[in-house]
Amino acid sequence: MMEPALAAVVVVYFLGSIFLLTSTNLIRILLGVALLGNAANLTIFTAGRLTREVPPVIPEGAMQPLAQTANPLPQALILTAIVIAFALFAFILVLVYRSYQELGSENVDRMREAEPLEYPRPPEGY
Amino acid sequence: MRSEDLIQLAAAKGPLPEGIDRADAMTQTPVGLSDWLIIMPVILPLLMGVIGIMMRAYPRWTSRLTVAVLAGVVLASAALLSRVIAEGPIAMTMGQWLPPFGISLVVDPLGGLLTLLGSITGLIVAVYALSDVDFAARRAGFYSMLCWLIAGVNGAFLTGDIFNLYVWFEVFVIASFGLIVLGGERLQLDGAVKYCVLNLIATTLFLIAVALLYGTLGTLNMADLSGKLAAYPPDDPQMLTIGLLFFVGFGMKAAAVPLHIWLPASYHTPKPVVSALFAALLTKVGIYAVLRTYTIVMPASNESVLFEVIYVVAIATIVLGLLGALAESNLRRMLGFLLISGVGVMLLGLGVDTRLSLAATIFYTVHSVIVMAGLYLLAGLMERRTGLTSLHRLSGMYTGAPVLAVLFFVLGFAAAGLPPLSGFWPKVLLIEASLNEQQYVAVAALIVNGLFSMMVVGRAWALMFWRPVVTAGIIPQAETPHPREQAAPVPKAAALSAAPTPPKAEPTPGHNPPALLVPVVVTAAAALIIGVWPTPLLDLSDIAAGDLLDPSAYVQAVFGSAP
Secondary structure, three states, X not given: OOHXXXXXXXXXXXXXXXXXXXXXXXXXXXXXXXXXXXXXXXHHHHHOOOOOOOOOOOOOOOOOOOOOOOOHHHHHHHHHHHHHHHHHHHHHHHHHHHHHHHHOOOEHHHOOOOOOOOOOOOOOOO | OHXXXXXXXXXXXOOOXXXXXXXXOEOOOOXXXXXXXXXXXXXXXXXXXXXXXXXXXXXXXXXXXXXHHHHHHHHHHHHHHHHHHHHOOEEEEOOOEOOOOOOEEEEOHHHHHHHHHHHHHHHHHHHHHHHHXXXXXXXXXXXXXXXXXXXXXXXXXXEOEXXXXXXXXXHHHHHHHHHHOOOOOHHHHHHHXXXXXXXXXXXXXXXXXXXXXXXXXXXXXXXHHHHHHOOOOOOOHHHHHHHHHHHXXXXXXXXXXOOOOHHHHHXXXXXHHHHHHHHHHHHHHHHHHHHHHHHHHOHHHHHOOHHHXXXXXXXXXXXXXXXXHHOOOEHHHHHHHHHHHHHHHHHHHHHHOOHXXXXXXXXXXXXXXXXXXXXXXXXXXXXXXXXXXXXXXOOOHHHHOHHHHHHHHHHHHHHHOOOOOOOHHHHHHHHHHHHHOOOHHHHHHHHHHHHHHHHHHHHHHHHHHHOOOOOHHHOOOOOOOOHHHHOOOOOHHHHHOOOOOOOOOOOEOOEOOHHHXXXXXXXXXXXXXXXXXXXXXXXXXXXXXXXXXOOHHHHHHHHOOOX
16 A cells, blocks of 8 residues: 555655754745645645545446545645645745845844843833 | 435435445535524625725725624624524534535534624724724735634634634634734834744644544544544544644644743734734634634543643643743733733633633633733833833823723733632632642642732833833843834834825824724723623633533534434
């Protein structure tokens, strides 16, 4: 069966995405996010069980498919997830580009605008 | 109605062959008119968002129309909730596919209550934005994104299909991305990067959990999952993995420790009105999703070790959130940490896992939506008035703004759980539930929560309102002013005049237009009324908790017959 092989591929995807997500470079983090989305899609695909390429069409007059067919639902789910992930990824790419223009760095350790390093102590009295 | 159809179809077709699901899962009857009410809280804001984009050139009319439509959404949600209270859970099936194949919308008391709250929050924020958000931001689609966010949040509350829940999550996430960068200041971009990346990772983890669940059980319909999961023993390793993945994804959304870091990094950066919207709703959707998956979808895991995980995480969230709030000197970041500690209280109710504690969680969720929206809007009012956000500099406002002082007093101490305000009752219920279960750590955490949040709020109130006006000398030498303050307190009017048409209500320093006070007064009044007269909400929370613990009514609403 193909499932174990694909499961191994999914593992490699996850390892790669986690490796990239732990980087301090925003571009690498974004690639990690994209890879994580693909890993999730492959997970859905594998979870839906793999069968030979028989389209899920029921012949006329029959009440059920005559042979075992491919599972259409995971494909529908993946299509939905791809579209969503694509839209969000496009937005985040633009956002990162703009923040690189404004903040002058793509290293997340140097993006301290919202949380300055020299943070004041809390008020300790009047 | 549908169940009779099914029975007739089944009778006409004779017995089904072995080993396949029901193939006559089609319904030919159109959806009844009364069932259309269920989708109104989603479809009205969705449409209004589209209309808003088309009418971008007329921001004044668009915003008024949006407020009117959101008021209609509130009415529809209220009607829906009253129907659910009268009849029990109700379901509506899209298209012609009957469950478990089609996507159903299901309303149970919890979903109905939260839909009503989401709609009310949207209305409050829209009214506040009428006098707060400038026309440039409205042209950029502020009101459309607000509508889509409300539609996404309501959709998440109403859906009965777990993959559809993911889709609604992404709908409101993309709307919130647009809202958080509206304005495009440096500070916002920095906060937005952290918010967006971490939220995208959270929803992806949720998607992976959905994939594994589908691979294990072969269905996505929540009611169907509920029935199929009953066959699994508690602590079944597959289910533990899936449940934990759900909790990580949703916990990240709800800002539970240790995945809360994005919230204090980003919630003080956008416009105050956007912060209020996020603080009121987005973390609560995470809480709702945890509640839903751990009660309806995975009822068999009730004796599971997962609840101990939730319990520990909840206590850590309560304590660390408050320590963060005590260490803060920026007003909006302090509120963010208060919000996180409230998330801990809500999760604790699920960790204790009795009917009483779940009721307390639901009650606290309602209270948190109202009070957090009010507090963040109030912080926005104070920022408009003084141009300051730092507790080191906000001072002497009691003489200048007594109304704000009273409002902050009411809302702040409601958040801290002081009687007779709204935060008091859920904490009392939760302490009682924990005592019944001999969970003394939870009791201690709740009492510490009460004490520390009193300290946080009391200190903030005393510094901002009671203290005489300070000079810059009191600020510690190490302080670099908050980026918003670096350009000195310039009244926002100067920035607004760059817009082609300045808004009607120009903020003059020292005076907020009275229209801005109305939404905040409404939230404070609600906190007071709920605190003084908690019985209706208590009963409703109790009913909702009962329906969560016993999904049979929910399942029956979806399938039209008992499983």
